Amino acid sequence: MDSCFCVNTQWPAEEQLLNFQYIADLFIAVAYFSIPLELIYFVHKSAFFPYRWVLIQFGAFIVLCGATHFISLWTFSMHSKTILMVLAIAKMSTAAVSCVTALMFVHIIPDLLSVRTQESFLRSRVDELDREMGIIIKQEETGRHVRMLTHEIRNTLDRQTILRTTLVELGRILDLEECTLWMPSRRGLHLQVSHTLSNLMPVGSTVPSGLPILNEVFSSSKAIRIPPTCPLAGIKRPAAKFAPQEVVAVRVPLLNITNFQINHWPELSAKGFAVMVLFLPANGMRKWRDHELELVEVVTDQVAVALSHAAILEESMRARDQLMTQNIALDLARQEAEVAVHARKDFLAVMNHEMRTPMHAVIALCSLLLETELTPEQRLMMETILKSSNLLATFINDVLNLSRLEDGSLELDIRRFNLPGLFKEVVALVKPIAAVKRLPVNLTLALDLPVHAIGDERRLMQIMLNVVGNAIKFTKEGSITIEVSAMKQEYIKDWDLPQLYPAVSNGQFHLQVQVKDTGCGVAAKEIPLLFTKFAKPCGASSHQNVGTYLGLAICKRFVDLMGGSFWIESEGLGKGTTVTFSVRLESYENPSNEVTELAAQNAEVLQYRQFGRETDGIYLSVKRHQKYY
Template identity: 70%
Template sequence: MAKMSTAAVSCATALMLVHIIPDLLSVKIRESFLKSKAEELDRERGLIIKQEETGRHVRMLTHEIRSTIDRHTILKTTLVELGRTLELEECALWMPSQRGPHLQLSHTLNNLIPVGSTVPLNLPLVNEVFNSAEAVKVPHSCPLAKIRPLVSRYVSPEVVAVRVPLLHLSNFHINDWPDQSSKSYAVMVLILNGIRKWRDHELELVEVVADQVAVALSHAAILEESMRARDQLVQQNVALDLARREAEMAICARNDFLAVMNHEMRTPMHATIALCSLLLETELTPDQRSMIETILKSGNLLATLIDDVLDLSKLEDGSLELDTGMFNLQVTFREVVNLVKPIAFVKKLSMTLTLSLDLPVYAAGDEKRLLQIILTVVGNAVKFTKEGYVSIDVSVAKPEYIRDWQSSEFHPLSTDGHFYLQVQVKDSGCGIDPHDIPLLFTKFTESQSASNRHKGGAGLGLAICKRFVNLMGGHIWIESDGQGKGSTFTFIVKLATCNYPNEFPGRSVAGVDRANQIRDNLF
């Protein structure tokens, strides 16, 4: 019975083992799987730690590299920080040289390679480094890593070389580095001591740092060029300011000279004109009278030119001020017509004056300058018209109408107590080419069509009139369809209203003399 019981227990145990053994085997397999997973996680954790360490080193190196804008300081800082972080035996930078197709050693960490050493660019190893964007392991005996004799404890140190793009180099030289194109490279060589080997994350660190150095160098180059351009602009501004002050002094000296000369020339000129006028009242032969009249006309012309030059000098230095006073506006235009009408009668020209109904009788402004503008414009119309007509239309211009018509050049503003006087002088004369119109308001400039004008020429008349009109807050322009089709002179000036004048001053002697001079110069 004991044997049978033992056999039964043995059979039962054997049957149970059939089911337990697979479970034991599966547990063993799972244990191996979990162990391999744990080892893989450890490796990944170590890799993450290395990457974090690499990133920290990169950030630290980037901060140190970009903490300065001096390119030589950037390179020296790079070598020092890489040597401290990677425990390098030597770190060297080879830059392209201007003295031939080779690389020249510019910076070293421990001076184990003599500065100034050169390596030809056509070496296969150099081309391999240039053609690779990654760090390349090179033999320790190659020319790029040929350091001084090693201590006996160093055994075949590992060396890597990486290219550094030279982006936008300008005047970045080793004592005189040449400008390089965007495809030029420098070579950074890093030498470990013989104790350890290069690790992958260290190679990645070297590659990233090389790119950061390239960016920092490009930023420094751009900043240096910007500072250089700023310094040049400052120097140019100083020179321009000095030239401007010298030009202003020269203009002031010229204007003072013109003013003095004009004042000094007026006295003998007026004496000559007065004596010629007295001579004409005596008994003269026809030839003598003709010569005296020619002298008188020439004297009047010269006196007008003297006044124009004096006015121009005052306008240019800003010393001319308008004489504001009340005057009869309608009488002024009638006097202009009375001055010019005899000449128009001699030339058999039809001359008309039209005053609008809303034109004020009295106004306040510079009567003398306004009379000079009107006489110059009307006188030119009579002078350059052989036959036909000359018409003068005077009206009050509405600011809204002017803005719609001349919006690109003149923008008047409506103000209480002022109005805009518009004078339009039309003639059937020789006309003006459209491209010559701007030249008429330029002093001492003759248009191409002036040669077809009778006694044509150019001087200061219209140039001064334009200045006077601008000084009066107005605008002047000319319209013509071409030669032989007449022309239209229009000017607008701003005058003050004067509805109830207490006093109407008579015309000054200077104003009468000026009007007579302009009238005498119409022929």
């Protein structure tokens, strides 16, 4: 390799100076080579750095600068031309990279200058976050106090305890000098102090409810700062103390307090809103802060809800007490009713045995005496005795039947009987009574009426005698018409009258009986009274006042028991009456021959005669001996 001194020095080389340059270039090269390594480490560790390419270019520039200094170490002694070429290339590369890096810095410097602005923005953002964090901490503290106070309030449902606990806890949490609660009067004309924290405001103090400051408090759900000279803030304090600097008032909604009493004064009650007034200490060192006002507002809402719950509980307890009182009264009434029922049953049993038996004996003896030869005076007396006895016997029978119907002990006597024969027997029994008033009784039996039926023959005859007897009793002139027909199920379906003729099973039919008279008639509004026990229609005259007015009521219940319907129709007073009823019976097909049938009918006629004498003699005797008008 050729050695070369390309530049002729103008002074002789100093060995020591060359050594210093040699060492300096060495350290410069080392420093230039270490700086890119540090930059690479920084870029690698940083999560976000917007100028990575600039650092790469700057690192390349430093490396090339270090390379030129490092190559220059060989130029202090004899060196070849190759070293000069390498050094030239290194310097040219360094120049190129340095120019590019300088151009890049032209664009980066404005951004770097704006870092200060961004720093200011970040600082303001940090301050804002600190304030928000403080607000959150205050909110958490407020929430903790509210939860604690709410827990204390809801530990009881007594109104006085709720209000007292609220004042005590607010005074402890907010370090209040005084806290007062103003409740409205029953008429709402005044507000009166009901509770205080430190008794600086006398209990019972009043202010008019029309104060402007009260209107302002009532119209807002927020806590309102009020002047210390306001009547609501007129508390007593020693003369050495300053006047209170900060006083707030907040409304307390009274959601459901209907019978609220202040200190057990019955003339005072809650209506609309109450007012809570809170006083900070009078030293002037404290001011109301926003989170404290929010705490007060939240607590008042919780107090309103707690008072509402307490009122509802008290109302429910009062309702429960009233219900218990009513239950006790009902239980006593039930016991009395049971005693009355037992007494009635005992009375009916005694009346059935001890009164009917001698009454029947009196009636029988009077009937026998009337068949003997008596003087007119004696006959009149015996007829009077017989009439009175028959009336009393009829009353006893009606009461017994009604009692058995009401308690459900009456059962139907179901058996086979001759259906046409029953109605003929009824006509035979009532004709003598109708003949006294010269009233014809006409009986019409439908052609398809069954000869035999299965049902309660005695109750059916009792219904017929009562209905026909009433028709004769309330008819002065004209006639009585009885129409009897069998209503088949297919006819009922065609007429669409299920309410009057309920559905029947196979082998059953509805027997319809219609009794028409030309008597006094009934007003439409009085028809329901005919089925009421002991109720006399207004149209009944005083001459017709004989009887208990139980007949139709008993008949309707008999018809209901037999699965039928009972109704009365009349066009008005003086236009007659039509009584219609239907009962459910079972068909009976007699397989015997005609001779046997005739014999059975004759036997049944005799049986009806005997039945009429034994069971309905009382009824007929009454009708025969009544005076008709």
